[in-house]
Amino acid sequence: MQFQLSDELIDKIRYLIEERKDEEILLHLEEVHHADIAEILTELDVEEATYIVKLLNSEQTAEALMELEEDRRERILEGLSPKEIADELNEMDTDDAADIISELSLELQQDVISEITDEQHADDIVELLRYDENSAGGLMAKELVKVSENWSVTGCMTEMRKQAENVTRVHSIYVVDDKNKLKGRLSLKDLLTASSDANISDIYIPSVDYVNVHTEGEEVARIMQKYDLEAIPVVDEMGRLVGRITIDDIVDFIKEEAEKDYQMAAGISEDVEADDSIWRLTRARLPWLILGLFGGLGAVYVMKGFEEALANYVELFFFTPLIAAMAGNVGVQSSAIIVQGLANDNLRGSLFNRLLKEIGLTLINGVVLGILVVIFGFIVGQPQIVSFTIALALITVIIIAALIGTFVPIILDKQGIDPAIATGPFITTSNDIFGIFIFFYLAKTILGF
Structure with a gap:
């Protein structure tokens, strides 16, 4: 059954928060989609929304936070400790985590990063913060599945299972050489039908569209639209595979750019919301x-x-x-x-x-x-x-x-x-x-x- 946000539901949750009936709140929100949780957080006061974020597990609220308007999210994060923010970031893809980190003060950024338990995840976030937010480097996520051209099909399957644990959606499988330079892409069909002792170098497709970390977001969007891509790999100045940009990331970027252009066309010189001061x-x-x-x-x-x-x-x-x-x-x-x-x-x-x-x-x-x-x-x-x-x-x-x-x-x-x-x-x-x-x-x- 599709979720329906109603005044009755909001009033009920507010009552449960006021009475500190945590178990009933958890029961009400147990099966609720993260996008619907974001709607609920938007309707609640900041203090009430912060209470919900602290109560629910980070797996539920991490994606919900990304659905919120930036100003609303910042106000909620102000009510969380560095450890609580880090717990949310641990459940996010690196690109989303970097977006949230960039909204914090420099001092709070350092405190939050130090609380992230996964060192590799923290390193990846810090790397993404180096790039302009409207460039391919700023839009990409580090999570992807890549295989070496020198691996056998059997070894490839084993490594792919390990990598896929950290990837929400596997859009493409990328092929690299020993120096991590992008060589091509791998068809799942070819992988499944190939002989188990065959090498990846014999079956991968050398033709692959990609962008550089410094490619502007508008150009990334144009390429993905032109070639109907669900994801596109990102390489650094040396051609090494460093990340990928997925369709949902570029749609968010296009939406933000469209909103900015619409406001500019109406004579508004900077990005603002109705609730701003x-x-x-x-x-x-x-x-x-x-x-x-x-x-x-x-x-x-x-x-x-x-x-x-x-x-x-x-x-x-x-x-x-x-x-x-x-x-x-x-x-x-x-x-x-x-x-x-x-x-x-x-x-x-x-x-x-x-x-x-x-x-x-x-x-x-x-x-x-x-x-x-x-x-x-x-x-x-x-x-x-x-x-x-x-x-x-x-x-x-x-x-x-x-x-x-x-x-x-x-x-x-x-x-x-x-x-x-x-x-x-x-x-x-x-x-x-x-x-x-x-x-x-x-x-x-x-x-x-």
Whole structure:
């Protein structure tokens, strides 16, 4: 039966915690999946959640902790001793354990690592902490199954059983030489059907996709998506096998990157959660709001330079928000498509061809919208010359806004700046100013004021 989180269950657990009825709590949560335990921990107060983590065995709670939001997990860990945190880490894969360790203060990191009973596990965690968290080295886990090309099939099976005890899921079997350099991969079918006295060197597959420890996470995700990989081995600068990245790790990475880009597109400058402090939320939002304010003031200054136009053709004033809005909308649409293409690495072809395509596309859209403006002007009895002026300005503004939205992300990407920044207030604000200026400049030229 599927788990259902309810207010009744949360109230029941809270009551049991308050009454210190530990045996009943254990009975309620005995068969609960770690993801469901994470949901329960999220609904409880931090003190109550910490009580549950201390009560349940680490095998149950280790994975549940990884399902929690980072801020929530940090607050729970603050209520645990270094020994209790180490007990949780002992049950985790090295990549997850390294993620948690990295969230702790340097002093607490040392205390926790010293409490880890498995020395090899502790060494592996320390090694992973050396790499950037968004690189292949920072994403990989040390747990994997590898065999030597010089082993016999019989000896290989014996060694694989030993290694598999520490691996949650065996996606692939990797083949290395005597210096631990990656040579290829081993098919389980070939292994099972081979003669017991055959050597691994005779049956392994030399073709294998891999990444370097310094490969960026986005590139790892692209490779795994392109070749439909469930796992990919990671090698160091000398080609030695040092770890593997599994599909669940890369999905988590993609989710975090998507959330970051979404916030950036909305004008939020750093990764924040709804439960963060007012100061942190303000710090994340205010910079772009200030940019928007200056952009608005710039638009006001542009309009002030065309006071004569507003005096002679009041209709232009009422169409100003329309021009600004269409410029911003078209710019965001264009930049969103380009940013998506850059992220998926499917943005190919020359810039000139893309320029022609974007001009053609926006010209069609602009003409359709311009015709609608002319029809609207005819219905409301607006002078035709004014309607055609607004329509022409709208077409011109849309084309320029689309070009800005297309090429700004490409330029930012070439300069090593996250192009997602171009899909938010940056594009909207710049297009507002350009759009209003072009609108009034064309109106002045055509209407002659």
